[in-house]
Amino acid sequence: MSDQVIGGYALRRVLGRGGMGEVHLAKTPTGGLAAVKVIRPELARDPAFRRRFEREVAAARRVARFCTAPVLDAGLDGDVAYLVTEYVKGPDLAQAVRDQGPLSGGNLDALAVGIATALSAIHAAGVIHRDLKPSNVLLSPLGPRVIDFGIAQLVGTDTSQAILGTPAFMAPEQARGETVGPFTDVFAWGGVIAFAGTGRLPFGGGSPGEVIHRITHEGPHLDGLDGGVRGLVEQALAKDPRSRPSVSRLLAELLGGGQVSPASATEAVERTWTVPLSTSDLRPSREQDGEVFPDSGWAGDVRHAQDDQALPGGWGRAGGDAGPLMPSDGGAARQGQVGPDGQWRPSLGSGPVPGRPADVQAGSFQGSAGGGRADSGGRSRRKLGWVVGGVLAVALAGAGVAAAANALGAETWPYESDFGDAWEVGASEAGTAERDGSGYVLAVEDGWRLWKSAPRREPGGGVVVSARAGLVDGAGEYGVWCRGASGDRYEFAVGGGQVTIVKRRAGQEGVVLYGPEKAESAATDRIVAECAGDGGAVTLRMWLNEHLVAEATDAREPFGPGLAGVHAAPEAGKAVRVRFESFALRPVRG
Template sequence: MNGDRVVGGYTLRRLLGRGGMGEVHLAATPTGGLAAVKLIHPHLAGDPVFRRRFEREVAAARRVARFCTAPVLDAGIDGDVAYLVTEYVKGPDLAQAVREQGPLSGANLEALAVGVATALSAIHGAGVIHRDLKPSNVLLSPLGPRVIDFGVAQLVNDSMASQAILGTPAFMAPEQVRGEPLTPAADVFAWAGVIAFAGTGRPPFGSPPSEALYRLVHREPWLDGLDEGIRAVVERALAKDARLRPTAQELLAELVGGTRLAAATQVVERTWTGAVAAAGRPEAVAAGAAPSGRRRRRWPWRAAAPSGRRRRRWPWVAAAGSGALALAVAAATLPGLAPRSWPYEAGFADGWAVGASDAGGTRLDGAAYELTVEPGWRLWKSAPVREPENGVIVSAKATLEEGEGEYGVWCHGSASSGDRYEFGVSGAGKVSIVKRRTGTGGKTLYGPADAPRTAANRIVAECGQSGSKVTLRMWLNESLVAEVSDAEEPYGPAEAGVHAASGATRRARVSFESFAVRPATGT
């Protein structure tokens, strides 16, 4: 039991597992949600070299777009403990699922292949190499596979000055075994090993580790039993010569015809959740019953195939004629069709406004969203989703990169009317909550009040519905800094977004590296 141990503002609830980097705990966030908190070996936190590397590697990991990954939400060093906070993903890892339920096939295997390739595309797009992709680093959530631990293994391995080869032998690329510099092609090789394992129940080069290392360098993979519809692309990805392997983007192009990352994620979720629905039908459960009366545990994503029925090779491609894939692409492009599943987590390329005006401009900077505000002006931008009913929590992490001014998030607002509750932090270290309306100076409900000054700030705001009033709470870097109520013609659920304002004489430039919206109740 962890009792009430708190690390970095996160209350540890339950140990989820141990690995080479340390321990992973289920934790409660200050705003009532759940997260996975990784505690890295304590003896590393006091090492100045580790601290610098930790900051650099975490910054790189946070640039990874949130497509089929468990994104990095926060990180820091609390006393003698270095911690990394990621989204908590409910569901077994792939190794456990295959061990307990057997290999995947058909649509589930195909969705897994697309989902992991999508994750690698996002990881590589941020300039990161995973280096240790394996079945236990693929979690099977109700909405599809999520890849975890990208970049972290390298951080810990380097800091511990280990002379061992980094990676898991059964899924390492030949160049990795030889200790050569790695490229994203090593992750593609591991992708193929993971998909082969998922479809056959065994690594393509077998075990134990010492034999697997020899075979993956000198022998051809063992792919007997792998679905023919996916075997060819797996074979190409297992090429001994890294130059002959497809890239992660090329994998996606072959699997789903070049679909964008956002749309590929939609394809995975539609296929995966279709399996969830099938698994709930009585005939699906009966088909999965274990022999001799032994009850077999079923994961909800694993739907049984009808006996003797031949599966289509790529069911979502076949469905494109009926509009399914077209709808998935449209949902990734048009705000009005965005899915209403929660939480919403911005990739910022999914419908956020970009462009210039007299007040300043907005643009995408890699995975970040940047607002530049001319002196004396204010900018606010809406997320491409409407708020949930009955209260909302909005969060973002941002940095004032240039100039002076304030920035933060807003909720219960409208970009067209200008009505909104604005939660801000200034470069001078002041926090405030302001009720805004276009054409007025706004009504200050709280502050300005002093707060610790940091380069980057995580701002969390709650607009909670309570009868005829709205309760407003604000957290800054996981500490509750403000709580007020508004009962005078309070605003109701509508839109949420980000804002920035400059000082009177200098323009301000603010970079938002994350943004999320979720209901105020539940996790």
């Protein structure tokens, strides 16, 4: 089955099995990754099931992407029915709780917000999930993703026929075969959060009949559930649907009051999510089939200046021995500051490419040390509200205290920036970097590549780098990068309707680890990159506007933790201006 092609999707390996069939990791026709649900043949041949399957697809296509795994494609290939969704890398909630124990504090709050956000998107499309349970919540590096609308029904259709769902998380009206609605999913939300926070089923185990009896006649067991969410869970598990809060009220309570958009809630979850993945998710990705990416065929001869104060990689030949010897930033290679730990804190700068393609460059060092944003503590439930405030308007009253803490070496996470905290500004031959209100603009000249680092080193083990950015003028690519040192880095770029992941070494041609592949861009893109793993291999993943669009593994002399930042480069013969609206770093917990 692993070599089978269905609807143009090459099935690679089985991710899971369920009552309706198998879910496979698959290669898309354009070279990306997706999850393909292949329906059991006996079901797919049933005309009644085909009608239900068509209804599922129509319903799922209407659901927005917020905290869900969006449907990408569906169809019939002979007697085989299939449904294609975005591939979500990570364990399901049931597995995570079983392997690592219950969630608490900010992670439990983030889970509660994420699932409620997904339900908000599902209900806005006129759909009821009807089977929300821990195994239908995947824990991605960016936060929870609700999947599987396999028994969803449209609001307004006959919802009182079959009793569908999983008994342990059924609402009383669902168990009795009565009319269901969004309030039914709210009950399931309460059960899922109770399980996540305690590791126990809220109505216990046993036969389906015993569980259903407790659901309809007894109260839930919530001992040990975090106090920040317990009150809302109790309300959600009310026997009477009219006594349960709406999803919008759940979100308002969890996020500290007020109306919050699904996009802001999703971003808040991503910025506070620190749930560790299972160890299998941090190993080298099998999707690369053990391929080792070769070094570039072009031998860029980088030579250091004969000066005992020159920084490594500060000067280099752009085109080997034939190229002119030049400072990579127009002569500012020795600029920088000593950080609070006594170490030099450079930031990667720009690279010239006279006579060479735009991906040939040498590094420069112009950075400075500085402080990052931090949350000021308090109850974990308020933490999510604080983050949403930062998403909606990057203005933190405690910035001075946070900067002072960082100056003393007490780094706090996540690091979020409005580019006012020691990000480099100024001009060089390559272009300019300047602040624009709460944004940061890179203007890059033809034939150059410009990259700037955040005034904060990456955490050890792994990092998630995110930014919002868009073209202001010209044409080219832009994005974020990680694991930078002496001109080396991994770049994640979007431009021209394509995405790429490139490994760059100072003075050498970049090695493409993924792409270029087509991806849907927007006027302002949210770009998220994950760099995880140490030692033998580094796993690299890229999301564009909430979609996982690229994944690669580097097992050939991978880079270790270093600096991270933003970058831009124009198309050949053109210049480009890119505005970055936000930037953030957070650790990958493994």
